[in-house]
Amino acid sequence: MGSEIWLGLFSGIAFGFVIQRVGATSADKMARAHLMIEGDIPKFMLMAVILSAIGLLGLETAGVANTRVLPTSLVATGVAGILFGIGWGFCGYCPGTTWAAAGEGRMDAVFALIGGLAGTAVFAHLHEYLIPLLYDPFNVGQITLVDWTGNRPAAVMLLVLIFGLCIGAIHLLWKGKNGGQAQ
Amino acid sequence: MDKKTKSPLFWPWLPAAFALAGIILFVFATFGPPASSSGFVSLMKGAVQTAAPKYVENLTHYAMMPDTGSWLFAFVLGMAIGGFVAGRTGRIPVRDIPEIWEKRFGNSRIKRFAATFAGGFIILFAARLAGGCTLGLFISGSSQLAVSGLYFGVLIFAVAMVTSRLVYGRTGKEE
Numbered sequence: 001m002g003s004e005i006w007l008g009l010f011s012g013i014a015f016g017f018v019i020q021r022v023g024a025t026s027a028d029k030m031a032r033a034h035l036m037i038e039g040d041i042p043k044f045m046l047m048a049v050i051l052s053a054i055g056l057l058g059l060e061t062a063g064v065a066n067t068r069v070l071p072t073s074l075v076a077t078g079v080a081g082i083l084f085g086i087g088w089g090f091c092g093y094c095p096g097t098t099w100a101a102a103g104e105g106r107m108d109a110v111f112a113l114i115g116g117l118a119g120t121a122v123f124a125h126l127h128e129y130l131i132p133l134l135y136d137p138f139n140v141g142q143i144t145l146v147d148w149t150g151n152r153p154a155a156v157m158l159l160v161l162i163f164g165l166c167i168g169a170i171h172l173l174w175k176g177k178n179g180g181q182a183q
Numbered sequence: 184m185d186k187k188t189k190s191p192l193f194w195p196w197l198p199a200a201f202a203l204a205g206i207i208l209f210v211f212a213t214f215g216p217p218a219s220s221s222g223f224v225s226l227m228k229g230a231v232q233t234a235a236p237k238y239v240e241n242l243t244h245y246a247m248m249p250d251t252g253s254w255l256f257a258f259v260l261g262m263a264i265g266g267f268v269a270g271r272t273g274r275i276p277v278r279d280i281p282e283i284w285e286k287r288f289g290n291s292r293i294k295r296f297a298a299t300f301a302g303g304f305i306i307l308f309a310a311r312l313a314g315g316c317t318l319g320l321f322i323s324g325s326s327q328l329a330v331s332g333l334y335f336g337v338l339i340f341a342v343a344m345v346t347s348r349l350v351y352g353r354t355g356k357e358e
Binding site: 004064082 | 192193194195196197199200201202203204205206207208209210211212213214215216217219220222223224226227231242243244245252253254255256257258259260261262263264265266267268269270273275277278279280281282283284292295296297298299300301302303304305306307308309310311312313314315316317318319320321322324325326327328329330331332333334335336337338339340341342343344345346347348349350351
């Protein structure tokens with residue numbers, strides 16, 4: 001048992017605690033976010049990305065960031081995004097929240113977790129068939145916004161601008177202005 | 184913001200986003216991009232290889248992931264512990280069936296559990312196809328300015344919004 005295990009455990013505990021407290025482990029709150037009734041979960045997610053992107057720029061300058069960009073496969077990433085959206089909209093859980101929600105004691109999340117393990121096993125079984133079919137032929141590589149803007153700070157600024165506009169749009173278009181708790 | 188008479192049940196989104204970003208940056212500094220769907224692979228690999236080691240050895244998807252003795256599995260296990268501690272020390276009600284689901288489909292546990300089993304199956308199958316989930320692909324990827332994360336993010340939010348409308352129908356509108 002190296003320090004890696006303890007770091008993972010510690011990071012997971014902190015992560016699970018925060019997402020429970022903000023309400024992301026509640027499938028009810030997640031459904032209300034998707035139905036444009038409550039905006040605070042998507043705002044929370046988008047803001048966390050903005051702050052992480054800015055912080056990561058600092059970590060990279062300091063030379064302590066361990067980054068790994070996943071490639072974009074136009075078909076595999078796209079098909080997966082559509083399937084994932086169907087599952088997420090249907091049950092209100094995503095892979096990370098199932099663990100924290102199951103720990104919290106939500107029985108439906110325990111079943112989502114078991115279903116997730118089954119889905120993982122089926123995909124692992126079909127990997128040799130599906131990846132060459134859907135992923136590899138359409139893989140356009142590890143592209144990032146830096147490829148368009150030319151330098152990292154400009155790409156971070158672009159991301160902050162886009163995500164900031166999304167947060168603004170959610171604030172205007174989702175019904176509950178105060179986290180939906182005011183209705 | 185207008186103050187309510189009782190203190191809010193949930194943390195407000197902005198300070199919570201600062202807390203989460205702090206954890207994400209800690210993970211980038213001490214490990215690499217945070218991920219949670221990989222933890223499912225690590226657990227399955229650990230479980231299946233005890234029963235069928237030959238089967239696991241021959242599959243690329245298991246070969247490319249560590250088993251349960253890894254950061255990836257420790258992280259998801261930690262998330263369950265974090266959820267447990269937060270649930271026990273807070274006031275957020277814990278339900279087996281979400282309110283909105285109960286309003287739409289009734290209080291059958293079997294129906295809800297079958298639905299989340301199916302939903303869980305789909306999201307993990309999809310996440311393994313893309314190489315990551317909401318955290319491992321969307322949040323980690325977008326923080327690194329990856330197009331894969333942004334592309335995946337746009338699709339999951341858009342499709343989930345449409346799906347939830349189809350699932351909840353009028354129940355959602357009446358809220």
